[in-house]
Amino acid sequence: MQFVLRHDxxxxxxxxxxxxxxxxxxLARLGLPNDPLATMVLAEGGTSxxxxxxxxxxxxxxAGLWPVLCVxxxxxxxxxxxxxxxxxxxxKRWFRAPAQCPVMRPEWRRRFVS
Numbered sequence: 001m002q003f004v005l006r007h008d009x010x011x012x013x014x015x016x017x018x019x020x021x022x023x024x025x026x027l028a029r030l031g032l033p034n035d036p037l038a039t040m041v042l043a044e045g046g047t048s049x050x051x052x053x054x055x056x057x058x059x060x061x062x063a064g065l066w067p068v069l070c071v072x073x074x075x076x077x078x079x080x081x082x083x084x085x086x087x088x089x090x091x092k093r094w095f096r097a098p099a100q101c102p103v104m105r106p107e108w109r110r111r112f113v114s
Contacts, residue, residue, distance in 0.1 A: 005108050007062040016113040023113075039088075052080035 004013055016023040018041065027034055030048040032041065042054035049057060056073050059066040072080060087094075 004058060004062070005105075005111070007064060007066060009063050010061075011107075011111060012061045013058065014111050014113050020114060052084040053077060055084065056080075 001015060016026060018024070018027065024034055026043055027041070030041075030043055030046075032048060032050075039051050040054045040058075042049050042057055044057070048054075053073070056070055059069040061067075
């Protein structure tokens with residue numbers, strides 16, 4: 001999420017946790033299960049996607065060279081999702097978390113739906 005916030009200068013994306021009221025309402029609107037999802041969900045209009053497809057579709061809207069990663073959508077979803085799960089499991093080992101919780105920029109706070 002912080003990565004997307006830093007690379008989305010047009011403020012295209014808004015965020016909600018899946019456990020929040022707004023998140024649960026959006027899941028219901030999209031016809032997705034309301035049980036605990038431990039993944040990323042992207043809602044675009046009346047459609048949704050999850051896991052690797054959601055991550056790559058987000059890249060499509062980011063600044064810089066990130067949209068180039070959309071070519072990975074040509075790889076079968078099963079393989080992409082396996083790679084997504086591997087990164088999700090190992091991310092805390094591979095990418096260090098900050099020593100303290102970062103302070104949210106005021107312009108970013110407006111992008112969170114509650």
